[in-house]
Amino acid sequence: MLEVTLRHGFPGFTLEASFAAPAEGVTVLFGPSGCGKSTLLAAVAGLLRPEAGRIALGGAVLFDSRAGVMLPPERRRCGVVFQDARLFPHLSVEANLRYGLRRAPRGAEGPDFSEVVELLGIGTLLGRRPALLSGGEKQRVALGRALLSRPRLLLMDEPLAALDQGRKAEVLPFLARLKQRLRLPILYVTHAMAEVDRLADTLVLMQAGRVLASGPVEEVAARTDLPLLGARRDAGVVLACRVLRHDTAQGLTHLAFPGGELAVPLATVPEGGPLRLRLRARDVVLATEAPRGLSVRNILPVVVEGLAAAEGHAAMLRLRAGPSLILARVTREAVARLALAPGQAAWALVKAVALSGPDGEEAPDD
Structure with missing residues (x-):
């Protein structure tokens, strides 16, 4: 040490x-x-x-x-x-x-x-x-x-x-x-x-x-109480994942993390290998009802753990997907309209992620 x-x-x-x-x-x-x-x-x-x-x-x-x-x-x-x-x-x-x-x-x-x-x-x-x-x-x-x-x-x-x-x-x-x-x-x-x-x-x-x-x-990285991190445009969380399987026909790699699974663009990491993923708060959308008929691939059941005011007219939500923490930046108007509060069940729609495998490759998921 x-x-x-x-x-x-x-x-x-x-x-x-x-x-x-x-x-x-x-x-x-x-x-x-x-x-x-x-x-x-x-x-x-x-x-x-x-x-x-x-x-x-x-x-x-x-x-x-x-x-x-x-x-x-x-x-x-x-x-x-x-x-x-x-x-x-x-x-x-x-x-x-x-x-x-x-x-x-x-x-x-x-x-x-x-x-x-x-x-x-x-x-x-x-x-x-x-x-x-x-x-x-x-x-x-x-x-x-x-x-x-x-x-x-x-x-x-x-x-x-x-x-x-x-x-x-x-x-x-x-x-x-x-x-x-x-x-x-x-x-x-x-x-x-x-x-x-x-x-x-x-x-x-x-x-x-x-x-x-x-x-x-x-x-x-998930500390929203630290302005040096929470105020950044790329504020978000880092998730340590494992590669479950590759679907070459669909061009997707399926990942597991404590709290769920995610599908991302095809990665070069072998099955079973580690892959680090950043979920940016600005790329997470929240729904209070189970979403249907969307192009977004990744929809995770979550529980609202807390919320805090962010810069401008935004709010930062802390969401739990099992033991894992996810952040979402939404408008304060959305918080009021959806009546979001701690303890509420919701669904997190992940619009994009950034990947970093053991060889350092990165790819956006849109």
């Missing part, structure tokens, strides 16, 4: 944050630019000495202001990937990768050279220099170099922020594959919700130097 509690002041800004991250999976630091995400990551890496606090990884203390402990970066065994790849321009891709391998502690466990090359799909790039690589290729090589240093923790500071949409689509599947294949804790900084949906297991929500909430992504 990664445990972080720290305080550090800058002119006009103070970072005062505390959170704990599991020993496996991806923990995402999410929030607007300037909220302190990258500063916090720098403190974990040992690139910044906080004024006060404590940082521990797997029981090993990396920093403790009271005890006077401040391990230097090279002893923390953190692999770091920045926005810019920071490859050695005079070395080939293979030489850049082997530089990371030379930095690995003797006897440290981790993926070998061939496994990293296969995992990141960079076998054809080994003889090239960085100047001949695309932005996405550079980031994959930088990630490979970090992995070959056999880190105990991988730190990624907005690794996709400098890439256009095409290059992001190139790199994301490899990050998702990394998450599936290697049991390595990752601390990932981003302000892009799409990256949260695809990669996060744990979400740490930050604003103005403070941690507003932290926990499993399914729980934190």
Whole structure:
């Protein structure tokens, strides 16, 4: 487990944050630019000495202001990937990768050279220099170099922020594959919700130097009491699903989640495999009578759990489909007209979803 509690002041800004991250999976630091995400990551890496606090990884203390402990970066065994790849321009891709391998502690466990090359799909790039690589290729090589240093923790500071949409689509599947294949804790900084949906297991929500909430992504993403999430146009919930079956004739994949089933456009995930799904509140319509004769495929029986005012003339409804939470953004006029209230049975009509499978693919369901 990664445990972080720290305080550090800058002119006009103070970072005062505390959170704990599991020993496996991806923990995402999410929030607007300037909220302190990258500063916090720098403190974990040992690139910044906080004024006060404590940082521990797997029981090993990396920093403790009271005890006077401040391990230097090279002893923390953190692999770091920045926005810019920071490859050695005079070395080939293979030489850049082997530089990371030379930095690995003797006897440290981790993926070998061939496994990293296969995992990141960079076998054809080994003889090239960085100047001949695309932005996405550079980031994959930088990630490979970090992995070959056999880190105990991988730190990624907005690794996709400098890439256009095409290059992001190139790199994301490899990050998702990394998450599936290697049991390595990752601390990932981003302000892009799409990256949260695809990669996060744990979400740490930050604003103005403070941690507003932290926990499993399914729980934190559904917090309508947090303006940073509830006010977003893409506000919604994340559901962890399993593929039940593929209907190639109809072009559909049928998913199961705790609380029901959903049909979505044909996905490439094998039957029985995991697939993460985002249900946006703006794409859920509510009915108080069983709908009939509609083009919408997905209709879920739900119970209204609660409602709250949203921006403008909208209201945000919390709906329960079995143990799963679904959000719906509707007008306040609709709430009054349908006499919606907690405890009421209803039907949620899902107009669209966004999918993220283990390889990071995404497809809209209209």
